[in-house]
Amino acid sequence: MEFDRKQRCHYSDVLEHLKTYFPSPVSDPILDGYFVHSISRFLDQVDSLKSAKPLLGSGIKNDHYEASQQAVFPEMISSVEEVTGLLAEFCQGMTIWSHPNAQLNVIPPPTISSITAFIAAAMYNPNIVSDEYSGRFSEAEIQSIAMLSDLIGYDPQLSGGLFTFGGTGTILYGCKLGIEKILGGRGMQEGIREDFKIFSSDVSHYSHLTVLAWLGLGMKNRIAIPSTSNNEMSLCALEKALRATLNSGDKVAVIIATLGTTDAFGIDDLAAIVHLRDSLVAEYELDYVPHVHADAVIGWAWAAFRDYDFEGNPLGFHARTLRSLTDSLVRIDSLQMADSIGIDLHKTGYAPYLSSVFLIKDRSSLALLSREPEQMPYLYQVGHYHPGIYSLECSRSGAGALAALASISLLGKQGYRVLIGHNVEMAEMLRERLERHACIQVLNDYNYGPVTLFRVYPPGVDTEKALHRELNDPGYRSQLEENNLYNRRLFDLIYERVMQGEGVLLSWTLAYRYASYPDAPAVAALKSFIMSPWTDLKAIDSVVNQVMEVREQISRS
Ligand SMILES: *Cc1c(COP(=O)(O)O)cnc(C)c1O
Numbered sequence: 008m009e010f011d012r013k014q015r016c017h018y019s020d021v022l023e024h025l026k027t028y029f030p031s032p033v034s035d036p037i038l039d040g041y042f043v044h045s046i047s048r049f050l051d052q053v054d055s056l057k058s059a060k061p062l063l064g065s066g067i068k069n070d071h072y073e074a075s076q077q078a079v080f081p082e083m084i085s086s087v088e089e090v091t092g093l094l095a096e097f098c099q100g101m102t103i104w105s106h107p108n109a110q111l112n113v114i115p116p117p118t119i120s121s122i123t124a125f126i127a128a129a130m131y132n133p134n135i136v137s138d139e140y141s142g143r144f145s146e147a148e149i150q151s152i153a154m155l156s157d158l159i160g161y162d163p164q165l166s167g168g169l170f171t172f173g174g175t176g177t178i179l180y181g182c183k184l185g186i187e188k189i190l191g192g193r194g195m196q197e198g199i200r201e202d203f204k205i206f207s208s209d210v211s212h213y214s215h216l217t218v219l220a221w222l223g224l225g226m227k228n229r230i231a232i233p234s235t236s237n238n239e240m241s242l243c244a245l246e247k248a249l250r251a252t253l254n255s256g257d258k259v260a261v262i263i264a265t266l267g268t269t270d271a272f273g274i275d276d277l278a279a280i281v282h283l284r285d286s287l288v289a290e291y292e293l294d295y296v297p298h299v300h301a302d303a304v305i306g307w308a309w310a311a312f313r314d315y316d317f318e319g320n321p322l323g324f325h326a327r328t329l330r331s332l333t334d335s336l337v338r339i340d341s342l343q344m345a346d347s348i349g350i351d352l353h354k355t356g357y358a359p360y361l362s363s364v365f366l367i368k369d370r371s372s373l374a375l376l377s378r379e380p381e382q383m384p385y386l387y388q389v390g391h392y393h394p395g396i397y398s399l400e401c402s403r404s405g406a407g408a409l410a411a412l413a414s415i416s417l418l419g420k421q422g423y424r425v426l427i428g429h430n431v432e433m434a435e436m437l438r439e440r441l442e443r444h445a446c447i448q449v450l451n452d453y454n455y456g457p458v459t460l461f462r463v464y465p466p467g468v469d470t471e472k473a474l475h476r477e478l479n480d481p482g483y484r485s486q487l488e489e490n491n492l493y494n495r496r497l498f499d500l501i502y503e504r505v506m507q508g509e510g511v512l513l514s515w516t517l518a519y520r521y522a523s524y525p526d527a528p529a530v531a532a533l534k535s536f537i538m539s540p541w542t543d544l545k546a547i548d549s550v551v552n553q554v555m556e557v558r559e560q561i562s563r564s
Pocket of ligand 1: 172173174175176211212214265267268269302304305351363
């Protein structure tokens, strides 16, 4: 049926046609077949965008944005076929995260089961604000939270939590809860009128600042604690800063420990931070306990190794990998000491965006966030589940919760050990190969994770000395800035090669660290983040070879 501007159609005719735009409410082989066919056409069209490159179609063209801004709201209905083609077009430029040559960032390829969960949620459209609108999707939220509590070692009788809008949402919940614990929940009604202080390391994620800004505290109330060369929060500096705040009479609302920093996989000493908090509460006789939130959105998955037999090593990891994993695990094992934890399934959990959990040791404290505090937040007893009483969001997609359940059920501890272990093993192989070249410095050689940061130097530079001076010598500033540009040039040339269909897509971080002197410039770095089960030694060798070849190319030019 054709509908155009001139043709007059009674609305009921159009409506009949529009019904074919929806999956059928009752079993109907013809309409059901049309739905499956539409999805399969989409998959075919996207498939034709694949090449040797680790991305779909060609890269993003900037002139698209100008045309996009001119878009107008369409007058007439279109067809499912036309829009399917449109959707496939919009997949252009997407990195294929599972490609062995995509080593960009902590972005995973989602498992088939977690994708199916998203399809289920898209089709049946649950709102987990209440079980009234979400059937058993609510149960998926409760179950995945129980499973994650079990994984990290919380007491599932006491723990709880909820899915929210990304890692930033988990930080927001952690900080808001820390403040309301001090205010006894009064802030919900009266607002926040005090300068509560929130502490996190200077290499922690910028979302900590976002949260302070949006909570109304302002970024000025975030106290950045210097990090050590291992990219973990300096404990002496933290103690000094906490004492200074307490001595001044200000309140320490939250200490955020990062377990797995975004750029270098630095892991804060959470156990020591909790002990320090406890001893200061006693010494200062505080009438509140500062909340400790663990930003473990990346590092949580390492908890799958808590009961791995490292002696027997049944999965057969290399010695270097085992050492990395045990070193990380020592820290990750203390997650259960945190008052709350942020977990991103869409990072190291192999689920699609968004699937983030705010996990809390004592779920009864969620009552502090209730709009009606006299009501208990968890109403299991009468068989009803109303997280909407204390959740920030009203419409809450069930996709993230079901996808978490799907990936966790599919992979189990064994699957996560293999995937994470493989990422670390490949990263270790990469570091070993990079270390063989005198012109390359691996920057995060103490941080044992799937990410490798490195800097390349031009011929004739003593690289070890150069890096030391870059970090510490104000007289070396202009050389540092020049070396940043040199590495950027290298990164751009590598990117060009990848767009020609050869080589490994890396990423770039403007500030791996800041130099140690006042008004310090940033030290930039090339970054490889391995997340794909398809990344193999061939892909690792290509990273090193392409760096050396491009360096050669720069020398010649
Ligand atoms: C990614 C990240 C965040 C923010 O999480 P989103 O899911 O991107 O909102 C917070 N902290 C750390 C350490 C992260 O890596």
